[in-house]
Amino acid sequence: MATKNFRPLTPSLRTTQLGDFSDITKSTPERSLTEPIRKTGGRNNNGRLTMRHRGGGHKQRYRIIDFKRNKIGVSAVVESIEYDPNRTSRIALLKYQDGEKRYIIAPNGLQVGAKIVTGPDAEPTAGNALPIDKIPLGVPIHNIEVIPGRGGQLVRSAGGNATVMSIDAGYANIRLPSGEIRKIFATCYATVGQVGNLDHFNKSLGKAGRSRWMGIRPTVRGMVMNPVDHPNGGGQGKSKGGGGRQQLKSPWGQYAKGLKTRARYKASDKFIVERRKKKK
Numbered sequence: 004m005a006t007k008n009f010r011p012l013t014p015s016l017r018t019t020q021l022g023d024f025s026d027i028t029k030s031t032p033e034r035s036l037t038e039p040i041r042k043t044g045g046r047n048n049n050g051r052l053t054m055r056h057r058g059g060g061h062k063q064r065y066r067i068i069d070f071k072r073n074k075i076g077v078s079a080v081v082e083s084i085e086y087d088p089n090r091t092s093r094i095a096l097l098k099y100q101d102g103e104k105r106y107i108i109a110p111n112g113l114q115v116g117a118k119i120v121t122g123p124d125a126e127p128t129a130g131n132a133l134p135i136d137k138i139p140l141g142v143p144i145h146n147i148e149v150i151p152g153r154g155g156q157l158v159r160s161a162g163g164n165a166t167v168m169s170i171d172a173g174y175a176n177i178r179l180p181s182g183e184i185r186k187i188f189a190t191c192y193a194t195v196g197q198v199g200n201l202d203h204f205n206k207s208l209g210k211a212g213r214s215r216w217m218g219i220r221p222t223v224r225g226m227v228m229n230p231v232d233h234p235n236g237g238g239q240g241k242s243k244g245g246g247g248r249q250q251l252k253s254p255w256g257q258y259a260k261g262l263k264t265r266a267r268y269k270a271s272d273k274f275i276v277e278r279r280k281k282k283k
Contacts, residue, residue: 005022005023005025005202006020006021006022006023006202006205006206007020007021007022007023008020009209015209015210016209017209018207018209019207019208019209019210020205020206020207020209021206021207021209022200022202022203022206024086026084026093026199026200027084027085027086027093028083028084028085028115029082029083029084029085029096030085030086032064032066032085033096033104033106035104036066036067036096036104036105036106037064037065037066037067038064038065038067039064039065040063040064040065040089042058042060042218043057044057044058045057045058055220055222056219056220056221056222057218057219057220058218058220059215059218059220060215060216060217060218060219061088061216061217061218063088063089065089066085066087066089066094066106067106068094068106068107068108069097069105069106069107070146070154070155070156070159071152071153071154071155071192072107072121072132072146072154072155072192072194073121073152074099074103074105074121075121075122076120076121076122076124077099077100077101077120077121078099078100078118078119078120079097079098079099079100079105079118079119079120080097080098080116080117080118080119081095081096081097081113081114081115081116081117081118081119081130082096082097082098082104082115083095083096083115084096084109084113084115084199085106090108090159090160090161091160091161091200091203092108092109092159092160092161092198092199092200092203093108093109093199093200094106094107094108094109095107095108095109095113095130097119107119107130107146107194108145108146108159108194108198108199109130109198109199109200110129110130110145110194110195110196110197110198110199111129111196111197111198111199111201112129112196112199113129113130113196113199117130119131121133121192123137125137127139127142127195128195128196129195129196130194130195130196131194131195132146132192132193132194132195133192133193133195134189134190134191134192134193135147135167135170135175135177135187135188135189135190135191135192135193136170136175136189136190138167138193138195139167140167140168140169140170141166141167142166142167142195143164143165143166143195143196143197144158144164144165144166144167144177144193144194144195144196145158145159145163145164145165145193145194145196145197145198146158146159146193146194146198147165147177147187147191147192147193148187148188148191148192148193149187149191150188150191151188151190151191151192155192155193155194157179158179158180158198159198160198161198161199161200161201161203161204162197162198162199162200162201162203162204163180163197163198164180164196164197164198165177165178165179165180165193166178168184170189173188173189173190174186174187174188174189175187175188175189175191176276179279181279181280182277182279182280183275183277183278183279184275184276184277185274185275185276186274186275186276187274225251225253225254226241226242232254233254234251234252234253234254234256235251235252
């Protein structure tokens, strides 16, 4: 997919950069593979706001994605490449030999008419799903299982890909997009290839209205609020500390900068071989 720029006829068009959807081959989804989405507006079952800045947005239907890829040995043909409003990647509609249809995340380079199969004997080509111990080292993969049979949970967003570094003693060392190297059971399934829609990183909404279409409401900085409304509010003139010496916090007192939010002790720590690279 390529990106599309616009003539700067208005201030918003000057910075707008969107996808051209040239890779989309079908505009309407497979109705049987969709279900309605009930919008919450950021509220929980008690009606209380638990996630700020959410609300409105265009009506959407959820596309049911086959993350498990559990039709072992049954080949399928790619019928279409489609847009999914619920994720950054494209999705591919597969039609299996037995007539069943399923959606999968579309890897980069997948074309309509291509044949896809799942199983330990499948070729390590884009779109095929194999156990990690059957995938050659250095091949890009995505939609990686963490627990065998649960379905892919890692590396599912646009442009993402992980790499099999080594396999030893029933575990595979996988380098994730963040740079972290993690041990994963070698019997877990993963899909070969890099997730498509590589130019999503270059996308620029251009105007506030497009955020509202996506259900994102405006955000007001705490620094411009009053002390009663936010820990950072108040101060004589423009003050980043809220008039005092306190650190930047959320309305609930969580520090905004430097706080490590990962739990100190997690059961999965023993599977992390190398932490992700820190931003410079």
